[in-house]
Amino acid sequence: MPKRRIWIAGLLGAGSFAGTIFYRRRSARSRTRIDLYFDDGSMLSLATGSPDADRLLPIARELLTEAG
Amino acid sequence: MDAAAAIDELKGLSTQIEAIVVASRDGAVTAATVEKERAGRLGGLARDLVSGADSVRGDLGRDALAQLQAATPDGSVFVVLDGDRMAVATTGADPTVGLVFYDLKTLLRQIAAPDEAVSAEPAQAPAADAPAGEDGDA
Numbered sequence: 001m002p003k004r005r006i007w008i009a010g011l012l013g014a015g016s017f018a019g020t021i022f023y024r025r026r027s028a029r030s031r032t033r034i035d036l037y038f039d040d041g042s043m044l045s046l047a048t049g050s051p052d053a054d055r056l057l058p059i060a061r062e063l064l065t066e067a068g
Numbered sequence: 069m070d071a072a073a074a075i076d077e078l079k080g081l082s083t084q085i086e087a088i089v090v091a092s093r094d095g096a097v098t099a100a101t102v103e104k105e106r107a108g109r110l111g112g113l114a115r116d117l118v119s120g121a122d123s124v125r126g127d128l129g130r131d132a133l134a135q136l137q138a139a140t141p142d143g144s145v146f147v148v149l150d151g152d153r154m155a156v157a158t159t160g161a162d163p164t165v166g167l168v169f170y171d172l173k174t175l176l177r178q179i180a181a182p183d184e185a186v187s188a189e190p191a192q193a194p195a196a197d198a199p200a201g202e203d204g205d206a
Contacts, residue, residue, distance in 0.1 A: 031161070034138045036121050040131040046124070056120045060138030060145045063113040066106060067087040067158040 032057065069178045071099035078175050084163045085171065086143070089156040090179065093118060093149070098179075114147055114156040135169055148172040150180060 032048040034056050046053035069077075075088045079101050089100040089107050095115035100107035117138065125133050138145040146157045146168050155172040 032140050034121070034136060036124065036130075036133060037135045038125065038131040039134050042130070044124075044128070044130070052120075052124045056117060056124075057138060057140070059113055059117045059120065061140060061142075063110060063117065063138075063145050063156075064140065064143045064158055066109050066113060067102065068106075 034060070071179045074175050074178045075099050075101055078171055082168075082171055084159045084168060085157045086160065087158045088175070089114065090175070091115070091154055091156065093152050093154055098153070110156065114145075114154060117145065118147055118149065118154060135172075137165060137169075144168075146172060148176060150176040153180070 032053075034046040034053050036044045036046065038044070046056070048054070048057060071090050075090060079085060079088060087100070087102050087110070089102070089110045090098045091111040091114060092098070093115065095108075095111040097104075097107045097111040100110070102110065117136070118133065121136050122133050125131075133149060135146070135148040141161055143161055144159045144163050144165075146159065146163075148155045148169060150173075153176060155176050157168060157172055159168060
């Protein structure tokens with residue numbers, strides 16, 4: 001039945017679009033972080049959303065903007 | 069090697085690095101790939117970034133800060149520290165992290181030891197140069 005097929009195709013398209021948006025947002029969030037490396041070889045990753053990262057990331061963003 | 073010549077050489081070799089600033093930890097610029105006024109602002113922002121990162125280090129009682137990467141979807145900021153000097157670089161999104169750190173360390177070595185024969189082949193550097201030992205998110 002053509003009408004049913006159109007509905008299914010529409011639902012699949014909308015689901016695919018929503019999934020893409022969700023994946024892109026999640027991916028962008030996971031890529032935003034500050035990694036600190038210390039003299040003893042250890043590393044600390046400050047993920048976006050943590051107070052320290054939220055204090056330092058605006059400086060990094062301003063630096064990137066300034067660098068052009 | 070002269071700081072300006074060293075950063076020019078690195079800029080010519082690296083396809084990932086967009087801007088480079090060599091400065092003291094108080095933000096005073098030694099050499100840069102951008103014009104003087106902008107380099108001064110970048111040096112000041114890098115000083116603030118390192119100062120903030122160093123206060124995190126102090127709060128956690130960690131060893132001295134060696135280097136950092138601030139990653140965003142629009143690009144990354146890299147800072148490598150060597151005594152009172154720091155090398156700052158910006159890249160696009162998803163850079164080869166180890167390679168950029170290696171290039172900046174080589175840059176600082178070249179500037180620190182001008183009379184020594186320092187190997188300067190950033191493009192052929194090993195990618196896994198970042199210190200290991202992830203502690204997880206904070």
